[in-house]
Amino acid sequence: MHVDYQSLRFEYRRSPDQSASQRAHHPVVVVGAGPVGLATAIDLAQSGQRVLLLDDDHCLSSGSRAICFAKRTLEIFDRLGCGDPMVEKGVTWNLGRIFHRNEPVYSFDLLPEGGHRRPAFVNLQQYYVEGFLLDRARALPGIEIRWGNKVSGVSPSEDGVELTVETPEGEYHIQADYVVAADGARSPIRKALGLESRGRSFRDRFLIADVRMKADFPAERWFWFDPPFHPNESVLLHRQPDGVWRIDFQLGWDADPVAERTPERVIPRLRALLGADAEFELEWVSVYTFSCLRMERFRHGRVIFAGDAAHGVSPFGARGANSGVQDAENIAWKLALVLRGEAPDTLLDSYDAERVAAADENILNSTRSTDFITPKNAASRAFRDATLDLARDCAFARRLVNSGRLSLPCTYHDSPLNTPDAETFAGPLVPGAPAPDAPLVVDGRPDWLLRRLGGEFSLLHFRKAAPAMPETVPPVRLVTVAPGEDAEGMAARRYDARPGTTYLIRPDQHVCARWRRFDPDAVSRALGRATGRA
């Protein structure tokens, strides 16, 4: 069934909280029903937490906006129960090609090895992502969504946050134990608390023209530097579902952002690329500048910032929405444990430590890509052009060409929740990294390792017989991989596993400890550490 998610309108409805004689209390209020707020709410609700989600608008994303969703994000969507519609609707791609003028200079395969359930990326308009998340949220008990409810006041205290909420029928007040502010780049909550996100802007303007057309370009990311149809600047072409194509033209700083948005300006640029006879319709047009910036801290007492509210990057690398969804899954399990009394409030400080480090990594990569695409002085322009020239016949230069280093999940190397290795493990996997997927065969049927982990703490044990798991708080689910189940040996390879190797994996599927044999005391100690109790 096709749903036009962009045109859906959600009505404001009066809530009993508005006429309550006593201020209503909510354990957790999420502000903003974008991808980050929806993912946070779903994750919390899946662990049995009651959630109130407030949004000041009446609709989902208008325009395609974020379109590239990375493998790790799809794995998170799998855990949130909506990975399949995303991948079925999305355009799967793994390959990027870079051209200088008319010549191909470099191509990259983002997922060169098999044995992963999900592709490196799917392209999917943001309104579909939000729509599928919303469908999932509505199917879960415990999530209440209030549209047309705008947070206009935030008063934090030691034991909670009082929110003032504006509606078409006037304002009301609620009390929350915790607030997750996923209210976007202009975050009204950030402003209300007098906080800032700081960084730098780039003196360049870009035109996004999403067009609907029949075209036979492959499902690859094509990026041109200085093409003949748009001299001196760069162009990106990328396919989305429903015959929609993302075309991004670099315009330079002096471009007039209002005039460049008009069809009279946009259509000739498109004709130059697509040919004079090409038939297309404009789907969405936007002229933008961008900044790389972040808040100094993402946790402010009982108010926690996530997604664009906390940090911003340039669009090259697809690091905005992807990192926001990773914020969501990082905070959700921690909040759920704290609200259940199974972890101290200080566990939430690890959200700050881990996701600030992730934001810095994203900002670093995004800034480097931007410095390549938008040279900021004559020397960076000269090196950029020299790199592109050399890339034609010198392999080393191809590795320097940077049209966006595409989003990979952050490894929390220095997380206080990790238990450092006491034994030797080979390979790239380390404590703090997201658990890699691998194909399994369970009861004769193909399955995936990540699918078996679920959303609680898991003890991944490589052996035939299951060891006795002690009772713990929070509980740890035992997941065993028998040698016969790892038919291709990929799980053993990716986890450097031998019989007895045991991994403790967090609810967000990041590795927090590992051993060569199962030791219940060591598991208990690592669990204490991973839940902020040690």
Add this chain to the structure above:
Amino acid sequence: MLNTEPNIAAPDDFYEALLSIHQDLTPEQSRVVDARLILLLCNHIGDLGVLRQAMVRARQGIEPAGRDAAIAASA
């Protein structure tokens, strides 16, 4: 460790060769050649520690008198 001791067997030949690639070039063309040359040599050296030492020495004593096209941002 960056080697700043004599390392080129025929220094005058080297210097002549270096200048000759810039013959009759405009400053802009020379910048293109220099940029390519620097990238080729850096890759040949490969050791980032050595490259950083060379970069520090190259930058020594130059007070910035220009300005990058980047602006402080806050939201």
